[in-house]
Amino acid sequence: MVDFDNVNLKDFKIENIPDSGFYIRDFISEKEEQELLNKVYSAPKPKWVTLKNRRLQNWGGKPTERGMIAEPLPSWLKDSIFSKFSQLEIFNNCSKFKLPNHCLINEYESGQGIMPHEDGPFYYPTVATVSLNSYTILDLYKRRTEEKLNLEQNVTNFIPEFSLLLEPRSLLVLQDDLYKTYLHGIEERKSDNLSQKNIMNLSDDVNSDAILERSTRVSLTYRVVEKVMKVGIFKKNT
Ligand SMILES: O=C(O)CCC(=O)C(=O)O
Known part of the structure; x- marks a missing residue:
């Protein structure tokens, strides 16, 4: 296990990729x-939103243009x-x-994924998964602009510039250019x-020729939504 008292986020920087990714x-x-996992699967059934290629739970509120x-x-x-986010000063x-106020939980069964996308302007540009x-x-x-305009139609023509292996129990942090000018996705x-x-980001003990079989993956995507609204208590004028 990592001794979080004695490390710095920079110690985990992924080399030879655009700024900045940490693993x-x-x-x-x-x-x-x-x-x-026990908590995720004991959430009330209506908390799950089922999409075509994954299920998700939204925690912290629903980000909108007006605020969350x-x-x-x-x-x-x-x-x-x-406590580890704070020690590593991720946010x-x-x-x-200084800490996330929003968490999206995604569940992907084997064979499921997520289309290439940007996380967009609702969030402060750091994501920790x-x-x-x-x-x-x-x-x-x-x-690339033309790809962005036709994202849905052209998606099969997309060639990733590079990929990252996300192992169970790992944390990935994307910031700066990797957040702002790159799309991320998971093939089905x-x-x-x-x-x-x-x-x-292959470690020395992972065989670069290995064929890995996916099982059900749950991801916790932590972000900061900066624009938040207080719930107003409206009094009726009499
Ligand atoms: O599951 C993941 O690691 C990616 C999730 C993601 O990209 C998203 O929720 O926007």
């Missing part, structure tokens, strides 16, 4: 992973994670909030041949 293996323990009516994040989403550049239960491969694409596959991918 921490074993960010949480197996016990913490299991506790988080913020709801406090439940303690189980913070307990094993926020410290955000002048308003914890992976649970299965690995996946995140593909990074340089944004049941297995991945690592030799066919340009993976930039």
Whole structure:
């Protein structure tokens, strides 16, 4: 396990990719992973939103152009994670909030994924993702205007510039150019041949020719929504 008292986010910088990506293996323990999974799967059924290629839970409020009516994040989403975010100063550049106020939970069954996309303007430009239960491969694409305009139609023509292996219990942080000018996505596959991918964060103990089988993956995507609205209590004039 990482000794978070004695490390700096810079120690985990992924080399030879645009600024900035950080990857921490074993960010949480197996016990913490299991506790988080138990909580995710004990959420009330209506909390799940089912999409064509994944399910999700939204925690912290719904970000909109006018702002987000913020709801406090439940303690189980913070307990094993926020002290490490603080120690690593992951969200410290955000002048308003030093810790995330929003978490999107995605569940991908084997064979499911997410189209290349940007996280967009509702969020402060840092995203921190914890992976649970299965690995996946995140593909990074340089944004090009013509591709952006025809994103849905042209998606099969997209070639990722590079990819990142996200192992269970790991943390990925994307900031700066990687947040602002790159799209990220996960191909809909049941297995991945690592030799066919340009993976930039492979550790020495991972075989670069391995074929990995995906199982169900749950990701916790932590972000800051800077524009928040207070719920007003309107009094009727009499
Ligand atoms: O599951 C992931 O790692 C990516 C999630 C994502 O890109 C999103 O929720 O916008």
